[in-house]
Amino acid sequence: MLNISTQHIYFYQGHVNMHTSFDDLCSLVERNFPDKLLTGSMFVFVNRQRNKLKILYWDSDGLAIWYKRLEKGTFRINKNGQSELSRREFLMLLEGIKPRVLNQRFFIK
Numbered sequence: 001m002l003n004i005s006t007q008h009i010y011f012y013q014g015h016v017n018m019h020t021s022f023d024d025l026c027s028l029v030e031r032n033f034p035d036k037l038l039t040g041s042m043f044v045f046v047n048r049q050r051n052k053l054k055i056l057y058w059d060s061d062g063l064a065i066w067y068k069r070l071e072k073g074t075f076r077i078n079k080n081g082q083s084e085l086s087r088r089e090f091l092m093l094l095e096g097i098k099p100r101v102l103n104q105r106f107f108i109k
Contacts, residue, residue: 007057008041009085016045018052022063025056033083044085044093050074053094068094 010033016025025045029037037043042057051074055066075093085093 008036009044009087009090010036010041010083011044011085013083015048016054018047018054022065025054026063029056044090046075046077050077
């Protein structure tokens with residue numbers, strides 16, 4: 001089951017063929033995010049048309065892939081070059097929301 005409560009979420013900046021296997025995705029993760037593959041972090045990949053998304057993550061006893069294909073529209077990708085997503089940004093990505101500005105109303109110390 002996909003649980004996004006505690007892990008880090010990393011976004012791969014390039015495009016990925018959605019026929020890519022576990023091994024090839026693991027290679028991309030190791031090259032771009034060294035030593036993070038088995039930490040419980042999630043790694044987000046999109047295709048060139050931005051209508052398909054894969055998430056690779058370690059699920060306590062093995063690697064798992066979560067896959068989503070949109071019937072209409074595209075995933076809104078923030079082009080700021082940032083590779084780590086906040087939980088809020090990740091959920092908005094899945095819902096197709098592209099915020100102009102994220103303002104935090106309350107600060108927790």
